[in-house]
Amino acid sequence: MIRLLAALLFWACSAQAQLAIEITGAGAQRIPIALAPFAGEAALAPGISTIVRADLERSGLFRGLELPPIVPEPTEATNINYAEWRSRLADALLVGSVQPRPDGRFEVRFRLYDVVKQQALGGVAYTLGKEQLRATAHRISDFVYEKLTGEKGVFSTRIAYVVKRGNRYELQIADYDGAGAETALASFEPIISPVWSPDGKRLAYVSFENKKPVVYVHSLLDGKRHVVANFKGSNSAPAWAPDGGRLAVVLSREGGSQLFLINADGSGVRRLASSSGIDTEPRFSPDGQWIYFTSDRGGTPQVYRMPASGGEPQRVTFEGSYNVSPRISPDGKTIAYITRNAGKFQVALLDLSNRQVQILTDSDRDESPSFAPNGRMILLATVINERGVLSAVSADGRVKQRLSATAGDVREPAWGPFIE
Amino acid sequence: MRAVLFPLIATSLLFLGACATEPEKPAASAPVEAKPGAKPQAVESKPVARVDATGRSTGSPFAALKDPNNILSKRQIYFDYDKFEVKDEFRSLVEAHAKFLRENPSAKMLTLLGAREDQIESVSLGEEKPVCTDHSEDCYAKNRRDDMLYSGEY
Numbered sequence: 324m325i326r327l328l329a330a331l332l333f334w335a336c337s338a339q340a341q342l343a344i345e346i347t348g349a350g351a352q353r354i355p356i357a358l359a360p361f362a363g364e365a366a367l368a369p370g371i372s373t374i375v376r377a378d379l380e381r382s383g384l385f386r387g388l389e390l391p392p393i394v395p396e397p398t399e400a401t402n403i404n405y406a407e408w409r410s411r412l413a414d415a416l417l418v419g420s421v422q423p424r425p426d427g428r429f430e431v432r433f434r435l436y437d438v439v440k441q442q443a444l445g446g447v448a449y450t451l452g453k454e455q456l457r458a459t460a461h462r463i464s465d466f467v468y469e470k471l472t473g474e475k476g477v478f479s480t481r482i483a484y485v486v487k488r489g490n491r492y493e494l495q496i497a498d499y500d501g502a503g504a505e506t507a508l509a510s511f512e513p514i515i516s517p518v519w520s521p522d523g524k525r526l527a528y529v530s531f532e533n534k535k536p537v538v539y540v541h542s543l544l545d546g547k548r549h550v551v552a553n554f555k556g557s558n559s560a561p562a563w564a565p566d567g568g569r570l571a572v573v574l575s576r577e578g579g580s581q582l583f584l585i586n587a588d589g590s591g592v593r594r595l596a597s598s599s600g601i602d603t604e605p606r607f608s609p610d611g612q613w614i615y616f617t618s619d620r621g622g623t624p625q626v627y628r629m630p631a632s633g634g635e636p637q638r639v640t641f642e643g644s645y646n647v648s649p650r651i652s653p654d655g656k657t658i659a660y661i662t663r664n665a666g667k668f669q670v671a672l673l674d675l676s677n678r679q680v681q682i683l684t685d686s687d688r689d690e691s692p693s694f695a696p697n698g699r700m701i702l703l704a705t706v707i708n709e710r711g712v713l714s715a716v717s718a719d720g721r722v723k724q725r726l727s728a729t730a731g732d733v734r735e736p737a738w739g740p741f742i743e
Numbered sequence: 744m745r746a747v748l749f750p751l752i753a754t755s756l757l758f759l760g761a762c763a764t765e766p767e768k769p770a771a772s773a774p775v776e777a778k779p780g781a782k783p784q785a786v787e788s789k790p791v792a793r794v795d796a797t798g799r800s801t802g803s804p805f806a807a808l809k810d811p812n813n814i815l816s817k818r819q820i821y822f823d824y825d826k827f828e829v830k831d832e833f834r835s836l837v838e839a840h841a842k843f844l845r846e847n848p849s850a851k852m853l854t855l856l857g858a859r860e861d862q863i864e865s866v867s868l869g870e871e872k873p874v875c876t877d878h879s880e881d882c883y884a885k886n887r888r889d890d891m892l893y894s895g896e897y
Contacts, residue, residue, distance in 0.1 A: 481789065491797070496791045505790070505791035505793070506791070506793050507791050507792070507793065507794065508793075508794045508795075508796060509793070509794070509795050509796065509797055510796040510797055511797050512796075513871040513872070515871065530796065531868070531871065531872075532796040534892065535864070535866040536866065536868075541794070543789070543791050543792065544789075544790065544791075544792060545792050546792030546793065546794045548794065555864050556864065556865060556866060557866050557867050575865075575866075575867070580867075709876075742789070
């Protein structure tokens with residue numbers, strides 16, 4: 324594993340958040356990019372170029388170049404001297420400006436250049452209030468990332484996770500980098516298994532607030548929520564169908580943990596599979612055709628899949644005696660899961676086309692893997708010194724990040740979808 | 744099905760004591776607007792309303808269940824590793840609760856002997872409710888337990 328520890332420590336500005344991110348490792352080929360400070364960006368701290376640089380470097384695919392002070396500060400309107408930027412070893416260049424407006428808002432403009440091809444790749448202008456600084460910077464990062472890698476960036480996406488402090492549990496929603504955390508639900512009983520609806524507006528989760536596991540669907544914008552599954556026994560492990568109208572859930576109402584389908588409004592429950600063992604942790608494939616799940620029907624916990632319409636399950640994992648928590652990549656080609664490897668619980672990635680398995684982490688107790696919506700990174704919870712922290716690993720295992728809260732146990736992460 | 748090692752089974756009875764939740768109004772926030780003439784890129788803030796489910800439900804109406812001198816106030820049954828047999832030392836406890844349920848048909852709870860099926864609900868709490876978090880056999884033994892809760896106690 325590459326240990327080019329490049330790192331960057333980044334503190335979220337929100338008083339609630341305080342998740343710090345540490346990055347180790349990097350992609351094999353990182354694009355050297357010059358991010359000139361946006362002219363006038365000191366008026367909006369932290370500077371937009373600083374946030375964009377942190378975003379891009381966190382992806383492991385970019386390397387921000389150290390630049391000497393440039394006078395006069397370049398802006399999106401400056402004529403670009405490509406030879407000069409090339410001499411600084413930049414493949415790409417981002418320049419921009421921030422200007423206060425009379426109404427108290429700001430105007431931000433930027434332009435991105437391909438220094439090698441000597442061409443402009445475009446730019447955007449925004450007006451914004453101070454509170455949209457980070458959201459705007461993340462949009463600029465998404466623009467740069469997509470132009471230079473050909474893939475969509477995830478800098479404007481959000482994550483959900485559960486923080487436990489003392490006997491208090493909070494389901495929190497934060498930007499993908501842990502900044503701007505807000506509490507969606509607070510409880511004195513456990514909250515587990517949050518999953519984002521495909522439209523990113525709702526979460527399904529299991530809350531023990533009535534002293535038993537009950538599945539809820541919760542609308543983030545207005546806090547409205549409803550019970551989806553509160554049958555006798557346990558109600559657990561919700562998974563959204565790609566259509567957003569149905570969920571797979573695990574119910575013990577007929578004895579033993581078994582898979583069921585239920586409408587998102589709680590109606591129309593029907594059994595999906597029958598097993599002599601425990602079936603749990605369902606997840607739909609992105610095309611909606613398959614449900615992957617964990618089952619010990621064969622004697623040890625392994626990943627299986629079955630047609631979403633019902634039918635005969637097929638075993639998916641064969642290496643090792645403990646493979647659980649399957650998550651299908653957004654392109655449907657690989658699954659991430661937790662495997663027991665020499666007594667440690669680590670994230671593994673299985674290529675469904677050639678059956679190759681790669682172990683991505685070197686930690687001891689990983690849980691709850693969750694793909695970024697572009698499939699590049701996998702967010703997970705891991706236990707270090709008896710405390711749950713979030714970390715992330717790239718799907719090729721090269722880039723590792725750790726997001727640690729200053730206090731409390733952080734668990735059950737779920738990376739949200741792209742939001743248009 | 745998670746990567747930790749110490750099964751804890753707490754069995755509780757169920758009753759519906761819905762907690763009140765009062766969502767707060769989301770804070771209004773202005774979207775970032777695209778500048779006319781530039782490629783429009785509307786950036787929306789995504790406020791999250793806060794729901795508080797920290798309210799506690801009220802206690803059981805049955806005084807005997809709370810009297811520390813009454814065996815009915817004892818609610819934990821401990822198990823040996825990977826075993827589900829009720830050990831002899833807990834039989835009188837189980838029988839006392841079974842008798843209470845037979846005599847109080849409206850009470851709902853878990854029991855192992857002689858209660859009506861509709862009086863009982865069993866729930867696995869997995870690893871979520873350890874009473875002890877040390878890495879010792881004493882501690883693991885405390886987590887291998889059944890808790891008994893009557894309606895109104897949860």
